[in-house]
Amino acid sequence: TMYCQAIENQLKICGFKRNVDVLVLYLAGQGLRSIPSLARFHRLRYLWINNNKIQDLSFLVKNHCLTELYLNNNEITDISGALKHLCVLQILLLHNNQLKHLSRTVEELKGMRSLQTLSVFHNPLAQEPGYRLFMIYFLPSVQLLDRKPVTPRERESALHIYDRERSRVVQALAFGERLGTPLTVSTARRRAARPPAALARPAGCEFGDHTNKVPFENPADAVFLRAMTRSIMEFSSVDWNKVSTCQERRLENKAEEPCEMLTVKFR
Structure with missing residues (x-):
């Protein structure tokens, strides 16, 4: 078959005699529509399958050592269940495919803590509103997304959109370099300019045998008090x-x- 011939050509060119020695495999531009399992190359680290007509990625299920995977310019519509096991993957190119489901795609990639370079442009999912910030928030290890570096400002915006509570706490406790454009007015710094007023605790919160253990009615007061009682x-x-x-x-x-x-x- 076309696949077997491409594999044999690669092995001859590289001089590999044992499957365990194969760390690099180049199958780009071979017109391949499907690929049998690559399990015999269990130490494979670099794989080029771009510029083919691949739709199914189940052939990668045993290749846990992959660090660079080039799947761009194919006909892939979904990656669910196909890439989640690639925990050491650092570079993944998926642009120019037919990926449609943004949430499914992100869910598949969330466990890749080493992923630094990702490209998903020229897919239908890239047309969804807020696509880039969504990817940045849920894939925090990515440094280069769609050929553009991820900026601190984008990370701040993504945090504010998808985790408002955490964004508020971060701003309340932030010190040192001022944020480019504060998302909300910082109350902690304004209060610090004058002696803080006594923070009243609601009745029934004396930490006895009461069931209500909430020390403050306003969570912002608790955050502010914790900040002011930190060691100098x-x-x-x-x-x-x-x-x-x-x-x-x-x-x-x-x-x-x-x-x-x-x-x-x-x-």
């Missing part, structure tokens, strides 16, 4: 280039000026 961290630094050595002090014979120390405190 302090860092000090000195520019030692401006401090005279013992020899310099003896030669100059003058009073030593006190060195300047920069101290930074934060919670």
Whole structure:
């Protein structure tokens, strides 16, 4: 068959005599419509099957060592149940196929913690509103999506859209570099400018035998109180280039000026 001939040609070109030695397999542009199981190449790491007419990916079920997989320019309509086991995959190209279900596709890829490069453009699912931010939020390890780097601003936007509660807490506790465009007005910083008012606990929350254990009526108050009771961290630094050595002090014979120390405190 066409597949067997393509495999044999590759083995001859690369000089492989044992299946266990095959780490790379190039089957691109062979006009293949289907491929039998590649289980005999269980150490396979790099696989090119792009520019064919492949629709079914069940032949990959035993190839757990794949780190790069090129499936672009085929006729794939669904990847459910075909790629989830590829936990060490780093590069996956799926553009120019017929993938239609965004949620199914993301669900299949969510377990790939090492996935860094992903392309799914020129598929019907890429036309769905919010497609890019959806992919960014649910696939946090991806650094390059559809040939474009994932930016911190996109991650912030995705977090705000798909996890509003977490986004609110992150903003309330954030310190250091200011967000590009705050999604909400930070109340923690505004309150810190004046002594915080006493936070009233609702009746029945004295941590006795009561069943109601919620300490604050407003969750934002609990978050703010936790932030204000954190330990204070302090860092000090000195520019030692401006401090005279013992020899310099003896030669100059003058009073030593006190060195300047920069101290930074934060919670």
